[in-house]
Amino acid sequence: VSRFEAITMAPPDPILGISEAFKADTDAKKLNLGVGAYRTEELQPYVLNVVKKAEKLMLDKGENKEYLPIEGLAAFNKVTADLLFGSENPLIKQQKIATVQGLSGTGSLRLAAALIERYFPGAKVLISSPSWGNHKNIFNDARVPWSEYRYYDPKTVGLDFEGMVADIKEAPEGSFVLLHGCAHNPTGIDPTPDQWEKIADVIQEKNHIPFFDVAYQGFASGSLDADAASVRLFAARGTELLVAQSYSKNLGLYAERIGAINVVCTSADAAARVKSQLKRIARPMHSNPPIHGARIVANIVGDPTLFNEWKVEMEMMAGRIKNVRQKLFDSLSAKDKSGKDWSFILKQIGMFSFTGLSRAQSDNMSNKWHVYMTKDGRISLAGLSLAKCEYLADAIMDSYH
Numbered sequence: 001v002s003r004f005e006a007i008t009m010a011p012p013d014p015i016l017g018i019s020e021a022f023k024a025d026t027d028a029k030k031l032n033l034g035v036g037a038y039r040t041e042e043l044q045p046y047v048l049n050v051v052k053k054a055e056k057l058m059l060d061k062g063e064n065k066e067y068l069p070i071e072g073l074a075a076f077n078k079v080t081a082d083l084l085f086g087s088e089n090p091l092i093k094q095q096k097i098a099t100v101q102g103l104s105g106t107g108s109l110r111l112a113a114a115l116i117e118r119y120f121p122g123a124k125v126l127i128s129s130p131s132w133g134n135h136k137n138i139f140n141d142a143r144v145p146w147s148e149y150r151y152y153d154p155k156t157v158g159l160d161f162e163g164m165v166a167d168i169k170e171a172p173e174g175s176f177v178l179l180h181g182c183a184h185n186p187t188g189i190d191p192t193p194d195q196w197e198k199i200a201d202v203i204q205e206k207n208h209i210p211f212f213d214v215a216y217q218g219f220a221s222g223s224l225d226a227d228a229a230s231v232r233l234f235a236a237r238g239t240e241l242l243v244a245q246s247y248s249k250n251l252g253l254y255a256e257r258i259g260a261i262n263v264v265c266t267s268a269d270a271a272a273r274v275k276s277q278l279k280r281i282a283r284p285m286h287s288n289p290p291i292h293g294a295r296i297v298a299n300i301v302g303d304p305t306l307f308n309e310w311k312v313e314m315e316m317m318a319g320r321i322k323n324v325r326q327k328l329f330d331s332l333s334a335k336d337k338s339g340k341d342w343s344f345i346l347k348q349i350g351m352f353s354f355t356g357l358s359r360a361q362s363d364n365m366s367n368k369w370h371v372y373m374t375k376d377g378r379i380s381l382a383g384l385s386l387a388k389c390e391y392l393a394d395a396i397m398d399s400y401h
């Protein structure tokens with residue numbers, strides 16, 4: 001008899017499990033709108049040309065593959081903070097930011113979660129309802145208590161701003177408030193600049209610590225600076241804050257696992273101490289981070305020509321998603337005779353759209369129409385082509401009514 005008898009079968013991951021169901025479907029019409037990964041109009045994975053160029057330069061240089069320091073590649077850590085806060089930000093010159101390379105967004109969030117668990121015992125993390133499903137897993141595994149704040153209003157398919165502010169206000173002082181820097185996943189609904197100011201007001205009032213998850217910088221609007229506006233607004237107030245970054249989407253480096261955790265402190269001395277503790281946390285977790293993606297980012301951002309090429313390609317990707325969004329809206333509006341207002345689709349930002357489809361309706365999408373999406377009604381527009389919009393609109397119409 002096996003000593004592993006007591007280990008039960010784990011449920012499939014709600015997002016990555018969709019790809020498995022998609023693979024098993026043999027219908028030619030099938031569409032995978034589950035995972036948030038950019039596809040071309042031909043629905044093929046896309047490696048950015050600027051990444052290929054940077055990789056060729058790296059190969060030509062013949063760099064070695066020795067271990068990085070625990071905190072990661074110094075040139076990467078510099079540019080990643082520059083991209084986020086703006087290279088002229090005084091916080092950088094004053095060395096008030098502790099930046100440590102992490103295993104993409106997920107690994108960077110996990111490092112921060114461990115820091116919270118160790119140095120803020122009992123402090124709660126407030127997570128938007130809904131949020132990216134892995135947030136709860138990350139804090140659960142780090143043994144950090146969390147609760148949810150209201151975010152999505154199903155009546156308007158928009159932001160429940162009053163509810164959000166009330167819940168942040170009500171949380172115990174000194175909580176961490178997890179915020180999506182831009183292109184909220186899964187809803188695609190972001191606060192307005194004015195609302196961000198008010199959110200910052202309440203967070204400061206309650207002595208909370210803002211904790212940004214930035215997984216889509218540049219990918220939402222097409223502009224790196226515009227998508228960092230929320231983070232910079234908080235940084236400009238001189239508050240302490242945490243920011244996890246990912247290069248999975250904006251540079252298409254999904255499997256390279258490249259990202260960072262930044263902790264903004266009120267002194268260089270505090271930043272040095274926080275950084276030393278982040279390194280101490282990283283050492284037994286992954287020892288030191290992978291080098292390939294870090295070099296790609298550092299080489300691209302460090303070279304003005306490549307940096308510009310990246311911006312052009314990022315705009316192209318963001319633009320394709322916007323075109324698909326428009327086409328889907330047009331198709332739905334033309335097909336729906338019920339008078340339903342579909343304009344919420346146009347108001348949403350980034351790779352995802354929250355359709356308002358229920359779990360049962362989402363099941364109909366996959367069972368009858370071979371369209372795979374998360375059961376909360378989220379579709380990834382990055383996995384959709386202009387050519388497939390009509391088909392998707394038919395599927396949504398059938399499932400809704």
Ligand code: PMP
Pocket residue numbers: 036103104105106107132180185213215245246247248254259
């Ligand atoms: N946060 C959010 C909100 C995300 O949507 C994602 C990617 N789906 C991530 C973090 C992390 O992704 P990765 O670990 O690939 O950087």
